[in-house]
Amino acid sequence: MNKKIPIVGGAVILVIIVTTIYFVQTGSKINTISETTSNVTNDFNQTAMLERGDKAMGFNQSKIHHHFMATSTGGEIMIMSTNMSDTQTINEIRTHVKDIEYEFSQGNFTKPFYIHAQIVPGTNIMTSKNDLIQYSIKDVEGGSVLILTTNDTELLGAIQQFMNFQSSQHMNH
Numbered sequence: 358m359n360k361k362i363p364i365v366g367g368a369v370i371l372v373i374i375v376t377t378i379y380f381v382q383t384g385s386k387i388n389t390i391s392e393t394t395s396n397v398t399n400d401f402n403q404t405a406m407l408e409r410g411d412k413a414m415g416f417n418q419s420k421i422h423h424h425f426m427a428t429s430t431g432g433e434i435m436i437m438s439t440n441m442s443d444t445q446t447i448n449e450i451r452t453h454v455k456d457i458e459y460e461f462s463q464g465n466f467t468k469p470f471y472i473h474a475q476i477v478p479g480t481n482i483m484t485s486k487n488d489l490i491q492y493s494i495k496d497v498e499g500g501s502v503l504i505l506t507t508n509d510t511e512l513l514g515a516i517q518q519f520m521n522f523q524s525s526q527h528m529n530h
Contacts, residue, residue, distance in 0.1 A: 432520035437500035479519030
């Protein structure tokens, strides 16, 4: 029996449970799964996404810029403060990047699911093959970069899909 099927199924169920708990605890209205996973081209609302980002990331999204870059070996998530002297936001960014490094390395993509109000492309494969992704963090002036690398071809495509989706959603942010 393939052991990955129950693991992936369990991870998906865990994401749904954690997201449901988050919505209930924050008093937010939770939509049905079909509404929550709506097509981004039809129902995308960047303002609502940024408001959810404020909650999930723990800092004001208007004070930062996201850059999601697909690379030949995986991808990079760069988060920078818009004000290079705002040490509080820079420290919050660095803490957040460490948090997502840990969560992603565990196959936990709950935050992207919550922020985008849908399953983010690539995360199913990234969850099932999370042990084949190497993560590293590089602090840069004004923020931090999370670097994802892999040698697995299927996983590389999933990471690049994840980065391209994120980049399209966080355009001009």
